Amino acid sequence: MGAQAPASLRMRNQSQRRKRIVQTAAALALRGGVEAMQMRAVAERAGVALGTLYRYFPSKMDLVVAVVTEELDLLERSIERRPPAAPTAAGRAVDVLLRATRGLMREPELGDALVRSLIMTEATTDLAPRITDLLWRVARQETDAERVPDRESPDYLVVGSLCGVWIFEVLEVLKGHRDVEQVQHRLQVTADRLLAGMD
Amino acid sequence: MGAQAPASLRMRNQSQRRKRIVQTAAALALRGGVEAMQMRAVAERAGVALGTLYRYFPSKMDLVVAVVTEELDLLERSIERRPPAAPTAAGRAVDVLLRATRGLMREPELGDALVRSLIMTEATTDLAPRITDLLWRVARQETDAERVPDRESPDYLVVGSLCGVWIFEVLEVLKGHRDVEQVQHRLQVTADRLLAGMD
DNA sequence: ATCGCCAATGAAACGTGTTCTAGTTGTGGT
DNA sequence: ACCACAACTAGAACACGTTTCATTGGCGAT
Numbered sequence: 001m002g003a004q005a006p007a008s009l010r011m012r013n014q015s016q017r018r019k020r021i022v023q024t025a026a027a028l029a030l031r032g033g034v035e036a037m038q039m040r041a042v043a044e045r046a047g048v049a050l051g052t053l054y055r056y057f058p059s060k061m062d063l064v065v066a067v068v069t070e071e072l073d074l075l076e077r078s079i080e081r082r083p084p085a086a087p088t089a090a091g092r093a094v095d096v097l098l099r100a101t102r103g104l105m106r107e108p109e110l111g112d113a114l115v116r117s118l119i120m121t122e123a124t125t126d127l128a129p130r131i132t133d134l135l136w137r138v139a140r141q142e143t144d145a146e147r148v149p150d151r152e153s154p155d156y157l158v159v160g161s162l163c164g165v166w167i168f169e170v171l172e173v174l175k176g177h178r179d180v181e182q183v184q185h186r187l188q189v190t191a192d193r194l195l196a197g198m199d
Numbered sequence: 200m201g202a203q204a205p206a207s208l209r210m211r212n213q214s215q216r217r218k219r220i221v222q223t224a225a226a227l228a229l230r231g232g233v234e235a236m237q238m239r240a241v242a243e244r245a246g247v248a249l250g251t252l253y254r255y256f257p258s259k260m261d262l263v264v265a266v267v268t269e270e271l272d273l274l275e276r277s278i279e280r281r282p283p284a285a286p287t288a289a290g291r292a293v294d295v296l297l298r299a300t301r302g303l304m305r306e307p308e309l310g311d312a313l314v315r316s317l318i319m320t321e322a323t324t325d326l327a328p329r330i331t332d333l334l335w336r337v338a339r340q341e342t343d344a345e346r347v348p349d350r351e352s353p354d355y356l357v358v359g360s361l362c363g364v365w366i367f368e369v370l371e372v373l374k375g376h377r378d379v380e381q382v383q384h385r386l387q388v389t390a391d392r393l394l395a396g397m398d
Numbered sequence: 399a400t401c402g403c404c405a406a407t408g409a410a411a412c413g414t415g416t417t418c419t420a421g422t423t424g425t426g427g428t
Numbered sequence: 429a430c431c432a433c434a435a436c437t438a439g440a441a442c443a444c445g446t447t448t449c450a451t452t453g454g455c456g457a458t
Contacts, residue, residue: 013425
């Protein structure tokens, strides 16, 4: 995926630095959440100047997105390793979303960050499409990550909607209005209707 | 709704002040969005001290929510005045959501504020349930706003999901990833599946 | 009319994201 | 080996939400 072969020494240094920054940021976010992930603190602990940090990540949000993106990589690998086994498309999609939900809730601070970044970001890399694609593959039981889906088909479209619903539900959990049980139920009902006949 | 009879002179003054603050905030938000609605500016233009502003609205978010709540009142009255006429539940729901969408896009800055507040707010008054209830009434063609819906029924639940999808779509529009046409199409497809058989 | 008290005032100060400036360093091309 | 230049550093400064506090003033009970 993203890992370019670092052509020169300069680039190698830069990608090292970048990685160090993201790791530092993740560590800070893990305990204390987004608010603990303060730009000065990240810069200091990563051993770079504040200005440098801002050269790599023009805003805090960009940094959050970078952290969250790594989390998403983890989820994708976990799915690959242990694909959902439910018999229906809806079941598989719900399975994946619940796994993601529980993952997020294990670190609510990070979950908060994810959702906020999914929502607020004008950032370059958009996370929602990635999740939608992931759901799409899972629902269709395509292991092949390369095959590009027909993004205009109604089925793909409603998978996008399901992604939206999930984000919304995670928000509700984070706000303390629901627990994971309720989310499971709601996602199941919603997915059943949205993905009916996709098997 | 909320208008208590102001019992004393003191209370009258307070509700006047409060109203003045919200109006000022709305005016500022209208041109320039949330960022133009700065606490110092609101306080100054409303003719109150900063501390007073914070007595009435403990955080900027609370102020935004107050502004947005007024907007929502407007929408509800507009629906009451001119109810959606589509023959299906899904059609009516989509009609209302599109009206809301277009209203928001007329003032994108304010739309941004609404959605952000729907999302971020830990604030007391929660807006999403209000929208869900509104959709529910419209879908069922109940003009009676008093009748409390069965919040556990699957049908009510998927209306909640539809509300989530709408918020998500508005976000995409605000981010410039979609136009209203696309949103209409997506909402229609989604609502058709979610609300099938609700007529 | 007087008094007590709560709410409003004004102004300063804090915290954190973001920007700016001036000086330094290390890398790649020649 | 040397130069040019982009990237890095240190730190100050700015913007805006939020907090604090001493002072003032008007409402309501007496």
